[in-house]
Amino acid sequence: MMKVKSFGRKGIKTCGYKSLANKNPIQKLIYKGNYLVPMSQHLGVPAKCLVEVGDFVCEYQMIGEALGFISANVHSPVAGEVVAIKEIVLANGVKCQAVEIVPSEDFLANLEKDKSVKDFDLENTSTAILLEEIKNAGIVGMGGATFPSNVKLSIPKGKVCKHLIINGVECEPFLCADHRLMLEKTSQILEGIKIVRKILNPEQVTIGIENNKKDAIAKFSQEIKENNHNIAVCPLKVKYPQGDEKQLIKAIMGVEMPSGTLPIDVGTVVLNIGTIYAIYELFYKNKSLVERVVTVSGDAIENPSNFLVRIGVPYSFLIEQAGGFSKPVEKIISGGPMMGFAVYDTSLPVTKGSGGILALSKKIVRDKPETNCLNCGKCVAVCPMGLFPSMLYKLIDNSKFPMAMKTGLMDCKECGCCAYACPAGIPLVQGFKLGKRMGAKK
Amino acid sequence: MKNENLNSSKVETPVIEVSPHMKSTSTTTSIMWAVSFSLLPAALWGVISFGWYSLFVLVVSILSSVLAEAIINFSNKKITITDGSAFLTGLLIGFNMPPQIPLYIPIIASFFAIWIVKAAFGGLGANWMNPALAGRVFVFFSFSNEMGSTAWSKPRFLPEMADTISGATPLTIVKSQGADCAKNSLEFLGELGYTNTAFDGRLTDFINGLFKTSIPNGYFDAFIGNIPGCIGEISALLLIAGGLYLLFKKIITWHIPVSYIASFMVFTWIFGGLQTGSGFFAGDAVFHLLTGGIILAAFFMATDLVTSPIHPKGLIIYGIALGFLTFFIRIFGTFPEGASLAILFMNMFVPIFNKATAAKPFGYVKKKKGGK
Numbered sequence: 010m011m012k013v014k015s016f017g018r019k020g021i022k023t024c025g026y027k028s029l030a031n032k033n034p035i036q037k038l039i040y041k042g043n044y045l046v047p048m049s050q051h052l053g054v055p056a057k058c059l060v061e062v063g064d065f066v067c068e069y070q071m072i073g074e075a076l077g078f079i080s081a082n083v084h085s086p087v088a089g090e091v092v093a094i095k096e097i098v099l100a101n102g103v104k105c106q107a108v109e110i111v112p113s114e115d116f117l118a119n120l121e122k123d124k125s126v127k128d129f130d131l132e133n134t135s136t137a138i139l140l141e142e143i144k145n146a147g148i149v150g151m152g153g154a155t156f157p158s159n160v161k162l163s164i165p166k167g168k169v170c171k172h173l174i175i176n177g178v179e180c181e182p183f184l185c186a187d188h189r190l191m192l193e194k195t196s197q198i199l200e201g202i203k204i205v206r207k208i209l210n211p212e213q214v215t216i217g218i219e220n221n222k223k224d225a226i227a228k229f230s231q232e233i234k235e236n237n238h239n240i241a242v243c244p245l246k247v248k249y250p251q252g253d254e255k256q257l258i259k260a261i262m263g264v265e266m267p268s269g270t271l272p273i274d275v276g277t278v279v280l281n282i283g284t285i286y287a288i289y290e291l292f293y294k295n296k297s298l299v300e301r302v303v304t305v306s307g308d309a310i311e312n313p314s315n316f317l318v319r320i321g322v323p324y325s326f327l328i329e330q331a332g333g334f335s336k337p338v339e340k341i342i343s344g345g346p347m348m349g350f351a352v353y354d355t356s357l358p359v360t361k362g363s364g365g366i367l368a369l370s371k372k373i374v375r376d377k378p379e380t381n382c383l384n385c386g387k388c389v390a391v392c393p394m395g396l397f398p399s400m401l402y403k404l405i406d407n408s409k410f411p412m413a414m415k416t417g418l419m420d421c422k423e424c425g426c427c428a429y430a431c432p433a434g435i436p437l438v439q440g441f442k443l444g445k446r447m448g449a450k451k
Numbered sequence: 452m453k454n455e456n457l458n459s460s461k462v463e464t465p466v467i468e469v470s471p472h473m474k475s476t477s478t479t480t481s482i483m484w485a486v487s488f489s490l491l492p493a494a495l496w497g498v499i500s501f502g503w504y505s506l507f508v509l510v511v512s513i514l515s516s517v518l519a520e521a522i523i524n525f526s527n528k529k530i531t532i533t534d535g536s537a538f539l540t541g542l543l544i545g546f547n548m549p550p551q552i553p554l555y556i557p558i559i560a561s562f563f564a565i566w567i568v569k570a571a572f573g574g575l576g577a578n579w580m581n582p583a584l585a586g587r588v589f590v591f592f593s594f595s596n597e598m599g600s601t602a603w604s605k606p607r608f609l610p611e612m613a614d615t616i617s618g619a620t621p622l623t624i625v626k627s628q629g630a631d632c633a634k635n636s637l638e639f640l641g642e643l644g645y646t647n648t649a650f651d652g653r654l655t656d657f658i659n660g661l662f663k664t665s666i667p668n669g670y671f672d673a674f675i676g677n678i679p680g681c682i683g684e685i686s687a688l689l690l691i692a693g694g695l696y697l698l699f700k701k702i703i704t705w706h707i708p709v710s711y712i713a714s715f716m717v718f719t720w721i722f723g724g725l726q727t728g729s730g731f732f733a734g735d736a737v738f739h740l741l742t743g744g745i746i747l748a749a750f751f752m753a754t755d756l757v758t759s760p761i762h763p764k765g766l767i768i769y770g771i772a773l774g775f776l777t778f779f780i781r782i783f784g785t786f787p788e789g790a791s792l793a794i795l796f797m798n799m800f801v802p803i804f805n806k807a808t809a810a811k812p813f814g815y816v817k818k819k820k821g822g823k
Binding site: 021023182255259265266267268269270338339340341342346347348349350351352353367369373374375376377378380381382383384385386387389393394395396397399400417420423425428429430431432433434436438439442 | 574575756761
């Protein structure tokens with residue numbers, strides 16, 4: 010069999026809770042209420058709003074224009090009338106403008122039909138046009154970081170992409186949107202990889218999939234064999250945070266990315282399964298990025314499910330479609346439980362980066378009483394970046410921000426391993442987020 | 452129907468917190484109780500061997516520790532008594548007491564440990580030395596007579612011994628009388644009238660017959676726990692079992708027990724014979740390992756989370772240093788024991804270990820300018 014790789018001894022093994030929803034096929038959801046489309050659904054500068062109240066917008070019409078290099082266009086998920094432009098606070102705490110659209114009757118009547126696959130001539134399309142299209146469609150990294158994909162795919166001068174890694178790790182517990190995509194859209198994803206391959210021209214393409222998705226590994230291996238794609242499937246040990254670029258590159262290529270560099274500096278580009286699928290949909294179905302797969306799960310959800318929804322649909326609708334809550338909810342989380350954001354308001358809309366909506370009960374949240382640091386070293390043992398979290402936290406606690414920055418605070422990516430493992434219940438990640446802001450001030 | 456379902460269990464105030472939104476099951480409290488639990492078999496064996504009075508000593512040690520913590524809690528208005536650390540400190544103090552100790556001594560040790568060593572530095576996690584050991588060493592020097600050679604009683608299963616050596620531990624006998632005896636320590640003890648159980652005799656004969664060796668009687672008694680000593684330290688077998696439980700529960704790591712015991716045995720084997728005049732490579736490392744408190748120290752005292760280094764490399768060096776110091780104090784010092792003093796001494800250097808042995812962070816090249 011294929012060798013099962015991983016990124017080293019560090020990291021944590023969580024209970025995956027994947028079985029809650031990973032057997033449930035992706036369902037397409039039709040929402041007939043008002044859509045709320047935020048202008049900041051990506052990393053970087055928020056898009057500039059192009060519409061005004063009273064305007065009529067078409068489906069896939071660009072309503073937000075990218076501002077600057079690291080930014081992304083925003084498109085209307087529906088055809089209808091703009092009724093309001095208001096300021097909202099997203100789950101990750103970003104304040105931005107959002108366009109509220111009432112879908113028209115005609116549009117809703119045809120919503121259930123999916124667009125048919127059109128012919129697309131990949132051979133005779135130039136790389137520049139492909140990149141331009143990806144940029145126009147506002148495609149961003151669908152794994153959660155929402156980094157604009159066209160920026161990632163434009164290789165800077167003097168750099169070469171030797172290795173393209175497709176990230177099908179999905180290491181966050183509960184989430185299985187990528188898993189379902191890999192199972193249900195295998196051939197489409199392989200077509201998407203062809204497009205990216207044409208842009209980057211890498212020597213090698215690898216799909217990294219964690220071993221808890223054996224069916225996906227088998228399906229990909231089979232399809233690749235049947236169609237003679239030159240793609241390797243790399244099974245990975247189940248370990249958090251393997252879905253992070255740095256850990257994934259270490260696991261698959263055995264290379265440690267030097268601190269403060271990007272994957273392209275080691276000749277690699279990492280793209281998420283969801284991103285690849287979005288690229289496929291763009292070229293073969295002419296769809297800009299206005300929908301995504303969202304896992305609605307958690308032990309407090311009646312029927313955990315995977316939904317294909319359009320951007321702008323409120324969380325409450327998804328939770329309702331998943332059967333609502335089955336027990337008292339302690340936390341509602343946008344994203345995964347390790348790096349996602351707790352939300353207090355379920356009227357927030359689905360954005361390009363929402364991979365999951367989780368409702369967790371007290372049993373899983375397991376709030377620990379905070380005690381003094383025991384010096385047990387659990388945080389050091391799990392930190393995938395090899396930092397000294399308890400020491401960093403003490404430095405931040407004593408307002409020694411420059412010292413903390415020197416000790417490697419900026420290498421922390423807030424994966425949450427330390428705070429997960431800490432027996433003393435110390436809010437380490439909270440401290441690091443604070444420390445980074447305070448340290449950057451000086 | 453679905454709407455009703457949603458409304459009936461609508462969240463009133465979901466908790467807003469920074470990620471991660473899941474936590475592991477291990478807490479400070481669970482760690483403290485797991486360590487206490489792993490010490491239980493050895494405690495039971497101590498009580499069986501030394502009788503009801505030793506149980507009394509253990510209970511008084513624990514109660515006085517908990518009381519000391521309660522008084523501190525009352526004055527600090529911060530409740531830490533429920534985390535189980537005071538219970539563990541008291542239990543470990545009881546473990547380190549001779550079975551016939553007058554009860555005021557463990558009480559003094561407990562109060563010293565909790566008040567001076569722990570609370571005065573800021574409570575659990577902030578103490579720089581192991582409270583239980585500091586308490587023990589404090590009373591060891593303050594009440595050297597009661598803590599010393601006269602207080603040791605014979606465990607239940609050992610036959611009566613000669614008057615000259617009753618009330619002593621094998622280590623104190625070897626220390627005081629065996630200075631210029633080139634013989635094997637156990638053979639020497641046997642000549643003085645030190646006894647062994649019948650079970651040990653049969654097992655030793657069996658092993659000797661099987662492997663054509665000539666091991667003297669007494670090793671198996673020492674391993675199982677039929678030797679005089681402190682209440683909790685006598686049974687190497689049960690202490691190792693408790694240690695393995697902690698390893699299995701991932702509360703301690705293998706680094707300190709392995710490096711400590713290995714380095715102690717190697718040093719004793721190489722240099723231990725010098726003291727008795729038998730030269731290099733003649734020390735009886737197994738005897739020294741089984742008869743003192745080293746197993747207890749290696750698995751439960753040196754691995755104390757608060758006062759041991761953090762990084763794996765540091766743990767190994769720390770263990771080796773502990774082994775050397777214990778050997779040095781025991782073979783060449785004035786005291787028959789050495790583990791507690793060695794650990795307290797090494798506790799001082801833990802911050803240096805933490806600084807010097809930090810691993811290279813991910814993505815850094817060693818000795819890179821500006822990096823670590």
